[in-house]
Amino acid sequence: MSLTVELTIMGEPVAKERPRMGKGGNFYTPKATKEYEDLVAWCVAGKRTFDGHVKVTVCFCTKKTKADGDNFLKSLLDGLQKGGSFRNDNQVVDVHYKVHYGCDTPKTVFVIEDAQDVTCHTNPSLTQAQTRSERRW
Numbered sequence: 001m002s003l004t005v006e007l008t009i010m011g012e013p014v015a016k017e018r019p020r021m022g023k024g025g026n027f028y029t030p031k032a033t034k035e036y037e038d039l040v041a042w043c044v045a046g047k048r049t050f051d052g053h054v055k056v057t058v059c060f061c062t063k064k065t066k067a068d069g070d071n072f073l074k075s076l077l078d079g080l081q082k083g084g085s086f087r088n089d090n091q092v093v094d095v096h097y098k099v100h101y102g103c104d105t106p107k108t109v110f111v112i113e114d115a116q117d118v119t120c121h122t123n124p125s126l127t128q129a130q131t132r133s134e135r136r137w
Contacts, residue, residue: 015071040079061103
C-alpha cells in the first residue's frame with residue numbers, strides 16, 4: 001500500500017505565465033504566478049516528500065469559461081516542487097488532470113502518489129521497423 005498526499009487548495013487556480021524581462025534585463029516570474037506557487041508550496045510544506053517517480057491526479061475548478069489547463073498544471077507542479085513534495089518535477093511520470101469551467105467555488109484538488117509500474121505500450125499493429133524508428137526520438 002502506497003502513501004499518498006491528497007489536498008484541496010481553495011481559490012482560483014493560476015496559469016503559469018511566461019517570465020518577464022524587467023529593468024536592467026533581469027527576468028522575473030510574474031506576481032500572480034509566484035503568489036500561487038508560493039501558496040501551493042505553503043500548503044504542502046511538511047507533508048510527505050516523494051523520492052521516486054510519482055503520479056499526480058488533479059481537478060482544477062475555475063470561474064473562467066476558458067483557460068489553459070496545462071499552464072494550471074505547470075504552476076501546480078512548480079509549487080509542489082517548491083514545497084518539497086518532490087525534488088524535481090521530472091519525477092512526475094504519470095499525470096491526469098481535468099478542468100471544470102464556470103465553477104461557483106474555484107479550487108484545485110490533487111492527489112500525489114507513488115507511480116506503480118508505469119509503462120508505455122506499443123501499438124501491436126506497428127511493424128518492428130516502426131517501433132525501432134520511434135525509439136530514436
